[in-house]
Amino acid sequence: MAEHKRVLSRRRRILRTAACAFAALVVLGAGAGLFAYFRLNGNITSVDIDARLGDARPPAATDGSFNILVLGSDSRAGDNGSVAGGDTGGTARSDTAMVVHVNQAHSGAQVVSIPRDTLVARPDCVDANGKPVPGAKRAMYNSAFESGGAACAVKTTEQLTGLRMDHYLQVDFAGFARVVDAIGGATVTTTVAIHDKDSGLDLPPGEHHLDGQQALAFVRTRHGVGDGSDLGRIELQKQMVKSLLRQVGGSGMLTNPVKLWSVGDTVTRSITTDSALGSVNSLVGLAQELKGIGPDQLSMVTLPVETAPSDPNRVVPLQPQAGQVWAALKADQPFPSAIVSEQPENPAQAAPTAPAPAAGKPSAKATATR
Template sequence: MSRPREDRAGGTGSPVRPGSVARHTDDPAAGPARHFGAVHRMPGWLKIGTAVVSLLLVGVLAFGAYWAIRLQGNISKAALGAGGDKTEGALDDSRDRMQILILGSDTRDGKNAQYGTSDDATGYGHSDVMMLMDISEDNKRVSVVSFPRDLLVDTPKCTDQESKQEFPAQKNVMINAAMSEAGIGCAVDTVNKLTGLEIDHFMMADFNAVKELSNTVGGVDVCISDAVYDPDSQLRLPKGTSAVQGEQALAFLRARHAFVDGGDLGRIKAQQAFLSSLTRKLKDDGTMSNPGKMLEIADVVTKNLTIDEGLASIPTLLTVGNRLKNIDVGKVAFVAVPTVPAVSDPNRLQVAEPAASQLFAAMRKDIDLTDPTATPSPSASPDASASPSPEPTPSETATAYDKTVQPITVANGSGAPARTQEIIQALTAGGFTQLAQLAAGPVATTAVYYGAGYGDVAADVATLLGIPAAQVLPAAGVTGVQVYLGSDRVGGTPGGDAPVELPSDIVNQTAGDVVCQQANPSLIVR
């Protein structure tokens, strides 16, 4: 076995540090020992660049964290319901059909004190604005349905989710009072009861939100037929198009007397025109794709917003916003629930039948209100538009109720008066004896409407008369069962599963329409 040589010049001892080599050589040009490699110093420009990138990265992360914390901290939350039954499963906010109830509160707290005293908004306040936004599953269309605040409805039993106090169901009360005792959840449950839908989320904003949002976007264009001044809302506008913001934007949305005949329906159309104009502005200005502007808007909105727990996170709100940004403005339909003066109080409204039930049925079936004949999206699940309650089905072997005490009315809109007696005779032969007649306007399609608890009776009546199941519809304003005869019954029994019929003027406007409001003649100024 050979040993290592002891020749120090050849070197088998401990490695020599590079600095030592340079120090002990006679050649000043000699560098470190070659088997250690050269020492590389980082160029100054690279050090500076690395530091700048690091600072930028830290800044971006800190900026994102700051805004996430700030926006999240802005949000106020409340319960989605007030004790009503929930039948639908968990919602995927990024891809499922979604219904959001949008409320404008008349609260006079804090920054809103200038609009009245706390006595003007008892309890949780009233919903000055109530709109149901329905986003389709394929993100290609949106329906925005307005409910007049003077609409008389039946409210369900509601429980205040904070105090746990229970409030009994009420009949024939204004819909804007639904949340005044038991909170926003009661308004949600009331709309669910009225429409047969199951609302997924809600958003409630106060007066201040409108002012600050309109200022942030630089004003919203509105149009009116004549110069007008409304002393109640302090709205003053010249004839034609004006950009409103701040107090004037709020006055435009709150004005009750400035438009048409001074009623709530004129105000709804003005609100829809304002939202249409705002939608066009956000899309035309590229705001939806401008992160800086969107942060500014998000900050303003979230400061004045109360939403449900399921929606109360910045990522979820961004998801919903992302679903809306590419929708064609021509497929954003603004609708008002069909109404007529209430029988109990002509200064109030009640749903107009059959138009209201037709609208709610179309919504449950996820029909495109701008084109009711269009084929529903193939991506929609089979039960996506089902009513919260099971479809009424005929009794099978034995009737679970006494036919002789079931209240049934016949409303003849067929244009053939003799059809009333024919239907009454058919119902009597089928065992139904508590029958009445109602005056009715002309309609094309026959339908059977039923009130709460009468779904089985309605199904049996429809089977007896040969009316398709698709034309058996729940209706909040009906007690018992109502057979509403259309012109399709004149020539005999209609065949097939007829589609839901909608009034031709059900859509007030789309977001792509520029609509000029008609001024109330009594408030026109020269």
């Protein structure tokens, strides 16, 4: 009997020890989870777009579809100076601009790249410090971000497209390079040789696996492809977007907590969002909504443009094709097939149409941007 009691006593001690150890693990795990949550939340920079723009905006869709304005900033502040090169005079411009439309079922997305040199009507804005920024009848699209920041970029985009930008997402040079490295690089295939002394990119035709610095050079290069305009660079950016989606989907990141933490920490340190996306919970919710969208569910076009009649180095939206693109997004419909078929097969084909005719002169038949 005494022996039986000693055995029971040992078992109770073992069970108590195991229970205490389990409780400690739960507490430590919860503590680590809380640390991760607050760390990632603290990383995120957000801008209250709604408060700055008020109610004078296009209505939001009611069918479940939504739009995101994605901007790439060429700021040289902080870490960006060491990876970007060049000089912007102390300002930041949006050298990459994409309107991303997520369909009603959240099963596919359409992306429209807006050339930075597109001349648009820029509305009156208020910058981040509350200072008025006067509008302009003809201004480069990327001047909106440079002059008035995120809110002005959104307002200008909404005026150009007639669509509500439900969300805003911005990434800078250093952030982009960090994210590419965090997910393991990006594989691209070049159909033409790319040699750009400004970006330092030197790639023969073929498949290449790029690290963060190389990927940044890839999406920034323009002098090494086509006619040296922004249009060739946009074609490289489209390929990079699909490559990154493919890399994320095939890396096993979503089932690897360590990898997921590393990528999450990198991403949240690298982006600026609208206030509705300015938390880990909101970003995770968005990721859940988009998890079924991969490269094959992505349709990408460049806004149809033609050379501006007033300046051969600028472009203007080509009508009626540009209007048809925005109308397709508004109706949650695919891009018109005629516009998709006119998209270039490689960056060397990316060039605007012939210069627009002067006022009063007959117009030649126009084609969508290459």
